[in-house]
Amino acid sequence: MLFLVEIFLLSLFVLGALASRVPESDILSFTKRNTPLNEFLSILIANTPAVNVSLTESTSVITTLDKLLAISTGAQTIYNELEGSCQEWTVIFARGTAEPGNVGVLVGPPLFDALGDQFGSSSIAIQGVNGYSASVEDYLAGGDPAGSAEMANQIETARSKCPNTKLIVAGYSQGCQIVHNAIAKLAATTTTWISSVLLFGDPDDGELLPNIPASKTFTACHDGDDICKNGLFILPAHLTYAENVTEAAQFAADVASA
Numbered sequence: 001m002l003f004l005v006e007i008f009l010l011s012l013f014v015l016g017a018l019a020s021r022v023p024e025s026d027i028l029s030f031t032k033r034n035t036p037l038n039e040f041l042s043i044l045i046a047n048t049p050a051v052n053v054s055l056t057e058s059t060s061v062i063t064t065l066d067k068l069l070a071i072s073t074g075a076q077t078i079y080n081e082l083e084g085s086c087q088e089w090t091v092i093f094a095r096g097t098a099e100p101g102n103v104g105v106l107v108g109p110p111l112f113d114a115l116g117d118q119f120g121s122s123s124i125a126i127q128g129v130n131g132y133s134a135s136v137e138d139y140l141a142g143g144d145p146a147g148s149a150e151m152a153n154q155i156e157t158a159r160s161k162c163p164n165t166k167l168i169v170a171g172y173s174q175g176c177q178i179v180h181n182a183i184a185k186l187a188a189t190t191t192t193w194i195s196s197v198l199l200f201g202d203p204d205d206g207e208l209l210p211n212i213p214a215s216k217t218f219t220a221c222h223d224g225d226d227i228c229k230n231g232l233f234i235l236p237a238h239l240t241y242a243e244n245v246t247e248a249a250q251f252a253a254d255v256a257s258a
């Protein structure tokens with residue numbers, strides 16, 4: 001019930017803010033389900049008034065925004081395809097702080113769409129990180145230890161179960177801390193097997209990943225994103241990484257064919 005009220009209030013807030021600025025045709029397209037998420041997001045964010053709220057205050061807003069976006073776009077927020085059959089490509093993704101499901105909404109689903117466009121969606125197995133709190137406390141502590149251990153396990157599982165798959169390890173926000181921590185736990189034989197790493201809004205921006213060459217790592221960190229400076233404020237620049245998913249998918253393709 002609380003959730004519905006939040007959604008309702010947020011919808012009013014967002015639509016109210018948008019109403020005066022967005023062309024009517026765009027507003028009409030919001031009401032259609034399955035609008036491509038990155039299209040939806042770029043229109044939404046471009047027209048959202050600036051926010052500067054502390055991380056602790058912003059989590060309920062992020063959770064609500066994500067749920068609203070998931071409902072309006074039909075985005076799937078839970079993926080467990082590592083247990084299925086091996087595919088040519090495998091993506092293991094860690095979501096951002098306060099995001100729902102095991103892949104969230106703001107970057108995971110648009111990235112999977114972009115990778116699907118690049119490689120064909122039926123040739124990709126997608127796995128979110130389970131048992132990962134994605135809490136503010138764990139962000140402040142450098143990334144949830146349980147989620148980091150689980151992602152390391154999932155990477156090992158992918159390698160032993162599907163040695164011929166090309167593995168893409170990816171994360172958004174605290175999810176990038178999870179990627180850094182997970183990779184630091186792995187033996188070099190495993191990390192050198194990883195095809196590429198894609199990081200969006202990385203709090204450890206610029207920190208090298210052990211045994212992963214910089215040439216295999218794509219990092220998007222927007223100007224003005226305080227989280228990329230390991231800061232405490234969520235600014236609009238931290239919410240717009242869906243605009244970088246196409247370049248990231250192209251990067252993954254280029255690295256794999258190099």
Ligand SMILES: *[C@@H]1O[C@H](CO)[C@@H](O)[C@H](O)[C@H]1NC(C)=O
Binds near residue numbers: 052
């Ligand atoms: C956000 O607001 C706080 C105080 O409300 C201020 O200290 C901080 O510098 C602001 N951050 C940015 C990046 O604008």
Ligand SMILES: *[C@@H]1O[C@H](CO)[C@@H](O)[C@H](O)[C@H]1NC(C)=O
Binds near residue numbers: 243244
């Ligand atoms: C991310 O997208 C923005 C906006 O299109 C662009 O300016 C920036 O160069 C992109 N960053 C990366 C790393 O691709």
